[in-house]
Amino acid sequence: MSDVAVVGFAQAPNVRRTEGTTNGVEMLVPIFAEVFEQTGLSKKDIGFWCSGSSDYLAGRAFSFISAVDATGAFPPIHESHVEMDAAWALYEAWLKIRMGEVDTALVYGFGKSSAGQLRRVLALQLDPYLVAPLWPDSVSIAAIQARLGLDSGLWSEKDLAEVAARNRGVDVEGLLDAQYLADPLRAHDVAPITDGAAVIILASAERAKEFAARPALITGIEHRVDTPVLGARDLTRALSAEAAARAAGADGVEVAELHAPFTHQELILRSALGLGDQVRVNPSGGALAANPMFAAGLARIGEAAREIFAGHANRVLAHATSGPALQQNLVAVMEGLD
């Protein structure tokens, strides 16, 4: 089976609110052009297209169909979509190349989080019988998770502020003076609401050097999921992230891009993925700097690959999450293909 490498990455400006439509076209057209420029590829060269987005975010059925226009999908293309973060679309594209069906793939994700009320929309990813009818919002659930760690001494509010300061590039002094947003979380503990999009081009290892000077070869990519029953798992850990990291072979990475939309979740992930102090975590600022829904996980893979493109690292890890309180986790490990 063919190995697979990331050969190109681009992302739209991460903004609090775009004037554009929820179908992402205005965000996608420029970044497709950018990633084609990077790789020297054109749409005719792409063997498979896969995207991640959500109708709930857009408030429209089949909202991803309009986004397909941005790909110039006529004559018909080989295309698929996941109603998940586009990191999982990348997993599907990775499989297509592994199976030898295609040797290039373009993966994109987009979300206009500002169109609706994000924390309320996200309540609808919960069990629809007995939990979602109460409308528990995403921030409140994360705050309950954060308190479990505070109560058991796994972390302190100061630890959380330090995570925020590092990712957001601000001074930790004074952060703890702020009022709670959702006690025990403050605004700095919670990812911003972001509109954005990201795109990655994958190629088989055999062809990757045609499109990038230093491709990021995917040496392992795995995803696992924990029970949706919030009370039935230890929320201070992420067992599915631990399992994914074990299966993907996460040892010895120099850089890790973590999809942690809440400060305490970065601490859970550092522990789950076995990241020591020597690992550079989130040089991009991670999801706490910008959290475009359905693209932020894919962007972690892109940002980690960029460390390899630039020669800043030789072995990197990228993580993506989905669901409430780190329920589902994907881990990708990449190495420079010299």
Added chain:
Amino acid sequence: MLSAPLEVGFDYTRSLGPVLGRFVNGLRERRIEGVRGADGRVHVPPVEYDPVTAAPLTEFVPVADEGTVVSWSWMSEPLEGQPLSRPFAWALIKLDGADTPMLHAVDAGSPGQIHSGLRVRVRWADELVGHIRDIAYFVPVGAPDGIAPEPPPVAKREEGAPVSIVITPVHLHYQHSASPEESRYLKGLADGKLIGQRCPACEKVYIPPRGACPVDGVPTAEEIELPDTGIVTTFCIVNVPFLGQRIKPPYVAAYILLDGADIAFLHLVLGCEASEVRMGMRVRAAWKPREDWWTSLENIDHFEPTGEPDAPYESFAHHL
């Protein structure tokens, strides 16, 4: 650019299996039952399949309507649909007799009055209908009930039959934005104009114009005002009544290709018998009175035959 509120609402109606059905019917009698998992833990609310092994679970275990707060967060500005409209705590609550906690609301008054380890009890809804919201919320043990919200809607069932369906109304609110190209098109309609745009790459004329030409993936650019005449490319006769239908069947829904456009759009053809509509038939827009115009293609009430000779099939075959 144009934008407008978009309200999306639906009453989700879900049938319950034997596990969740038994749970909600118990709630109607102020009874809470959990289920024993493969590892012996009692899960509340009950789960149909074991969270670890996925084995089907069938051993029900009654638990108390009083328990202990395991963790909590404070909701200072409650959101629409949540159990309380006054500030409250979300909490994981382990009921006495259960091994796993359940997520629900606690009417604690202020964050100073709740802590992990606090003893709480169920505040039952005033009317029990067989829904998770029969547990209106929790209150600290010894605290008064407070005022509970209205119960959710209930599905019709035979007299005396157990609850087998739960209804959950979902209402979401969006601000929907039209693209720059759609905005120019919609503003044109408000003035009685049909504005298309030409793709700079393939030179096809799109109406409505697009943020990206589906062939070339680039925004359409050059603006072109199109006439309100064209042809029927293909059509169907609607014979089936459906919810929200505004015209009495039979009537014709057709793809209309305006003169000078390269893409057809769907509209109505009236003004003749449905059986007289043909592929290639020449049609003209029948506009609503000017005072009813707004930023909508509804300004054209329908298209009707002009009586001109039909367009030859070869002239529109590539649009089918």
